[in-house]
Amino acid sequence: MKSNWPEQRRKLKIEYERKGITSCELRLPGCMETFGMNFHHRHKRVYYIRRQELLGDFNQTILACASCHDKAEASRGLTILLFNKLRYKENV
Numbered sequence: 430m431k432s433n434w435p436e437q438r439r440k441l442k443i444e445y446e447r448k449g450i451t452s453c454e455l456r457l458p459g460c461m462e463t464f465g466m467n468f469h470h471r472h473k474r475v476y477y478i479r480r481q482e483l484l485g486d487f488n489q490t491i492l493a494c495a496s497c498h499d500k501a502e503a504s505r506g507l508t509i510l511l512f513n514k515l516r517y518k519e520n521v
């Protein structure tokens with residue numbers, strides 16, 4: 430199955446810019462602000478295999494610098510907390 434993530438990523442970047450989000454949203458200790466920015470997803474990649482259209486959904490993503498992305502990626506608890514705070518709560 431071929432993911433259209435590169436295309437969704439391009440659309441997301443435009444959406445984030447329109448919303449005025451152009452640097453790391455997480456601001457955890459050691460935040461690098463705009464360095465190595467990437468989208469941190471609410472769920473692990475496997476969750477999106479059958480829901481590929483959600484990869485590029487604003488509410489499934491948070492813009493994060495390299496440092497915050499690594500920290501959030503390493504902790505499910507932290508990821509849930511951050512998404513509840515910055516997006517909305519999702520019952521799964």
Ligand SMILES: [Zn+2]
Pocket residue numbers: 453454455456457459460461462493494495496497498
């Ligand atoms: Zn950061």
